[in-house]
Amino acid sequence: MTLASSSPAARRVSARIGAISESATLAVDAKAKALKAAGRPVIGFGAGEPDFPTPDYIVEAAVAACRNPKYHRYTPPGGLPELKEAIAAKTLRDSGYQVDAAQILVTNGGKQAIYEAFAAMLDPGDEVIVPAPYWTTYPESIRLAGGVPVEVTADETTGYRVSVEQLEAARTERTKVLLFVSPSNPTGAVYSREQTEEIGRWAAEHGLWVMTDEIYEHLVYGDARFTSLPVVVPELADRCVVVNGVAKTYAMTGWRVGWVVGPKDIVKAATNLQSHATSNVSNVAQAAALTAVAGDLTAVERMREAFDRRRRTIVRMLNEIEGVTCPEPEGAFYAYPSVKALLGKEIRGRRPASSLELAGVLLEEAEVAVVPGEAFGTPGYLRLSYALGDDDLVEGVSRLQKLLAEAAD
Ligand SMILES: Cc1ncc(COP(=O)(O)O)c(C=O)c1O
Numbered sequence: 001m002t003l004a005s006s007s008p009a010a011r012r013v014s015a016r017i018g019a020i021s022e023s024a025t026l027a028v029d030a031k032a033k034a035l036k037a038a039g040r041p042v043i044g045f046g047a048g049e050p051d052f053p054t055p056d057y058i059v060e061a062a063v064a065a066c067r068n069p070k071y072h073r074y075t076p077p078g079g080l081p082e083l084k085e086a087i088a089a090k091t092l093r094d095s096g097y098q099v100d101a102a103q104i105l106v107t108n109g110g111k112q113a114i115y116e117a118f119a120a121m122l123d124p125g126d127e128v129i130v131p132a133p134y135w136t137t138y139p140e141s142i143r144l145a146g147g148v149p150v151e152v153t154a155d156e157t158t159g160y161r162v163s164v165e166q167l168e169a170a171r172t173e174r175t176k177v178l179l180f181v182s183p184s185n186p187t188g189a190v191y192s193r194e195q196t197e198e199i200g201r202w203a204a205e206h207g208l209w210v211m212t213d214e215i216y217e218h219l220v221y222g223d224a225r226f227t228s229l230p231v232v233v234p235e236l237a238d239r240c241v242v243v244n245g246v247a248k249t250y251a252m253t254g255w256r257v258g259w260v261v262g263p264k265d266i267v268k269a270a271t272n273l274q275s276h277a278t279s280n281v282s283n284v285a286q287a288a289a290l291t292a293v294a295g296d297l298t299a300v301e302r303m304r305e306a307f308d309r310r311r312r313t314i315v316r317m318l319n320e321i322e323g324v325t326c327p328e329p330e331g332a333f334y335a336y337p338s339v340k341a342l343l344g345k346e347i348r349g350r351r352p353a354s355s356l357e358l359a360g361v362l363l364e365e366a367e368v369a370v371v372p373g374e375a376f377g378t379p380g381y382l383r384l385s386y387a388l389g390d391d392d393l394v395e396g397v398s399r400l401q402k403l404l405a406e407a408a409d
Contacts, residue, residue, distance in 0.1 A: 020140050024375030025383075028359075032369035043396035044369040045384035048185060049253040050333070052306075055299040058250060058292050065287030075283055077275035078267075079106025079259070083290045087244075087259055090293040094217060095228035097242070099261050105271050106289075108281050110215050110245040110258035112274070115141045117211060117241045117260050118177075120269040122147035126176040128211075131162045133336065133376035135185045135213075150175070151377055156327045156338050160187035161195065164202045177209040180229055183216035186376045186383040187336040188311075188329020190224040193232060200233030209239040215258075216332040218249050218300045221308045224330035238263050248332075249300050250292040257281055257289040307333045310386040310393050317397040318384070321404050333387040336373075340380040345407040355379050366399040 003010040028046035035042045053059075065071045078084070084101035091097050107113040114137060122128070124146035130138055132153040139149040152170045154162045167178065180199065182191040191199070203210050212229045220226050230240040245258030260270055280286070311329060318326040318337050323345070326337035339355055348365050352358040359372040359382060373381030386393060 016144070019143065024136055025371050028369055028371045028375075031363070035363075035367070035369075040367055042363070042367045042369055043388070043392050043399070045386070045388065045396060046369045046371050047385055047387065048334075049385075050248065050251040050303055050387045051389060052251040052303055054250060054252050054255070054288070055292075057295065058252070058288050061291035062255075062284050062288040065284045068287075071283035071287060075280045075286075077279050078271040079104065079281065080283065080286045080290065083286050083293075086290050086294045087261070091242075091244075091261060095214065095226070096231045097228050097261070102264050103261055103267055105260045105262075105267050105274065106281050106286060107245075107258045107260060107274065108278055109247060109256040110213070110243050111137055111141075112278070113243045113245065113258040113260045114138065114211070114213070115144065116270040116273050116277075117243065117262065117266065118142055118145040118147060119273055120266050121145075121177060121209060121211075121241070125174060127172060127174040128177040128179055129167060129170050129175060130179045130377075131181075131184075133160060133184075133186050133373065133378040133381065134179075135181065136375050138179055139377070147176075148174070153378060154189075155378075156325060156336075159327050159330075160184065160189040160336065161191055164198055167199065167202060171206060171208075175206075175208060177211055178203050179211050179213070181213040183220060183224075183226070183329075183331025185216065185332050186334050186371070186373075188332045188334045190220055190330040191227065193225065193227045196227040196229055197232040200229045200236055204233055204236050207239075209241070210236055211241045211243065213243045215243065215245055215248050217244070218297065219304055219307060219333060220331040221304075221311060222328075222330060226331070241266060246289045246292050249297075251299075251303065252288070252292065255285045255288055257285050306390075307386065310388075310390060311335070313390070314384060314386045314393060314397060317394070317401065321401055323404065323407060333385055335384045335386060336381055337384070338381050342404065342407055343380065345409060347403065347407050355382055358382070362400065362403065366403040368396050368399050 032042045032044035084104040122145040127148045127150050128142045130149045132151040142149045152166045154160045217226045230237045241262035246252040323342035324337045355372040356374045362368050371383040
């Protein structure tokens, strides 16, 4: 039987889902892991996850939860009430933002929090201002919700921080939401309290909504300090959605627990969506997250110190390479060097013309996996995660130094 090409049945994948590209960061990580499994000594700077195991006391809470029949059943789709209370208390402790449990939705990781919050906020054609370099998931999530991402690009000369003037130039009649993330993935940029307040005031003045992603709140270095936007601009609270989770703070990426904190109507709408999509997050993972957020921050402080040491090493070693410029990241665990000066040079008989091609050469010739800037909306850069062991980090960047020293005109 042949179907007319205009027939809905003749189309296989829907246009909406077919337009989504694979997560580039996960793809690089998968390629590096596959090469490693095949016996190649690949060093991966691709993954956005701490290399530490989840602290024991958190794992123990999950083991106990497995044995508790209460957790063998469906629980409320929006999250265990005791976890929501603990998240409200943690939010006040860590960022000074006072919220109550009805303003919280527990999700399958920060990713689902972002997806559901955009779905709850956006109507078709609503514009979301997205500072670039951006984390790959944001534009996809916005488009899936019918929204239109509008990029505002900052480069290394401002430490990848956008200004209010740039944001204002991107604002239109259709703008609904500003996306704000500090510390940032992929650049590690941290906005100061003053900059955060200035941006928040601009959003408030124009009646905009804000989604602020606080997942790296505890990973800041040197003099940098984390600032929660609705705390410094309280008048935004009724139009501000905060996204957070346990993944990065407690080395719990695989457990899949995140949350939305927001105005009650948005949280209720997003909870309704989740009640049909996934129901409650795994109770075992929620019990682990409860122990994590109710506990102290000793474990994250130890990880932060290790990341800080690696950060200083990677930035120094990258800047020693001719053609590489790496501003100092002040948060998260990523370095985001410009490699524009290397493009078009000859390296082992090849002339990579883009950061995407350069990343391919680095993987093949140096067995080092990095994510090209194309994945973050800014070609000409590479993202290197420094959440890997100190020895691997030094070995990996030394390989880059050796290979890139061969770059010739
Ligand atoms: C900026 C940012 N937000 C949110 C997330 C989501 O994390 P998860 O879905 O693992 O909780 C990530 C993960 O890489 C991230 O980098």
